[in-house]
Amino acid sequence: MDSQDEIPFHFVTPLKESSALSKKAGTPVLIKLENIQPMGSFKIRGIGHFCQKLARKGCKKFVCSSGGNAGLAAAYACNKLGMPATIVVPEQTSNKVIQKLADLGAEVVVTGKVWDDADANARHLSETPGSVYISPFDHPLLWEGHSSLVLELKAALGTQKPGALVLSVGGGGFLAGIVEGIAKVGWSDVPIIAMETLGAHCLNASLAAGKSVTLPDITSIAKCLGAKTVCDRALECAKKYKVISVTVDDREAVQALEMFLEDELMLVEAACGAALAAVYSGHIQRLQQEGKLEQLKGPLIMIVCGGSGISLSELQNYKSQFGLL
Numbered sequence: 001m002d003s004q005d006e007i008p009f010h011f012v013t014p015l016k017e018s019s020a021l022s023k024k025a026g027t028p029v030l031i032k033l034e035n036i037q038p039m040g041s042f043k044i045r046g047i048g049h050f051c052q053k054l055a056r057k058g059c060k061k062f063v064c065s066s067g068g069n070a071g072l073a074a075a076y077a078c079n080k081l082g083m084p085a086t087i088v089v090p091e092q093t094s095n096k097v098i099q100k101l102a103d104l105g106a107e108v109v110v111t112g113k114v115w116d117d118a119d120a121n122a123r124h125l126s127e128t129p130g131s132v133y134i135s136p137f138d139h140p141l142l143w144e145g146h147s148s149l150v151l152e153l154k155a156a157l158g159t160q161k162p163g164a165l166v167l168s169v170g171g172g173g174f175l176a177g178i179v180e181g182i183a184k185v186g187w188s189d190v191p192i193i194a195m196e197t198l199g200a201h202c203l204n205a206s207l208a209a210g211k212s213v214t215l216p217d218i219t220s221i222a223k224c225l226g227a228k229t230v231c232d233r234a235l236e237c238a239k240k241y242k243v244i245s246v247t248v249d250d251r252e253a254v255q256a257l258e259m260f261l262e263d264e265l266m267l268v269e270a271a272c273g274a275a276l277a278a279v280y281s282g283h284i285q286r287l288q289q290e291g292k293l294e295q296l297k298g299p300l301i302m303i304v305c306g307g308s309g310i311s312l313s314e315l316q317n318y319k320s321q322f323g324l325l
């Protein structure tokens with residue numbers, strides 16, 4: 001076995017008590033700090049695992065479509081493996097992210113308005129022999145890689161079970177991976193609060209319709225949650241496990257990321273603000289009052305998924321956009 005295959009590219013991240021979030025939620029909250037992963041998000045867990053496995057099978061080049069963070073993870077993994085990467089991003093991707101991708105040695109191709117447009121081109125570009133397409137969220141190896149997060153939670157918590165997990169949903173790969181993890185460690189009865197922003201709420205819309213729904217457009221600022229259609233596996237997980245789907249608006253996501261910056265001195269993007277808003281906007285207490293979430297028997301685990309699509313000046317812009325100055 002190649003040594004690169006033995007050592008995963010992701011870190012084991014800290015699980016830290018947050019007194020500020022605990023106070024706001026009225027229950028102990030532990031934050032799982034995926035924002036400190038290489039390239040700033042949990043994405044490296046699944047994508048790193050995918051690339052290592054495929055590289056071992058003789059793949060010569062990777063092509064990934066991305067709203068940002070998946071592409072950064074793919075470029076990082078390929079850089080570590082010494083393999084070429086093409087990352088196809090939509091037009092709204094910031095120059096900062098494009099520069100980071102280029103700095104990692106990736107070829108960057110800009111295609112279309114939203115991620116779905118970029119994805120169609122990535123699939124096309126990967127049709128050359130030796131190339132492999134990386135979906136940012138829809139592949140069993142990605143889910144297996146993401147499930148490592150739950151194994152870490154289990155190692156950190158020992159016999160204590162989480163009361164609930166909170167995460168953000170885009171195309172649903174993270175949700176699918178976390179569900180795989182909870183099934184592996186015997187936590188299948190732990191509720192998962194699946195957060196989306198309105199305008200990128202493909203899981204919520206599909207659950208409401210009882211079938212897979214494609215959103216007409218992505219209107220949320222949380223572009224990394226901006227898949228128009230959630231992957232089938234995530235929808236299956238949401239139906240089979242205790243998944244509670246909640247939407248917040250962009251303003252709540254921005255407010256949450258700003259409060260998190262104040263409380264924990266860490267800056268994360270709006271995609272992560274959606275998860276943080278579960279506590280900061282009072283959705284946990286609301287769900288309990290409405291009888292949709294049981295009284296928690298263990299700590300609430302807030303997965304701080306991270307994200308590179310943010311800067312202090314972008315936060316200022318969001319604040320002025322949503323009247324938060």
Ligand SMILES: Cc1ncc(COP(=O)(O)O)c(C=O)c1O
Binds near residue numbers: 305
């Ligand atoms: C920071 C961040 N959080 C959450 C998500 C959602 O992950 P998924 O698309 O697997 O649902 C993404 C997706 O890119 C992301 O970048």
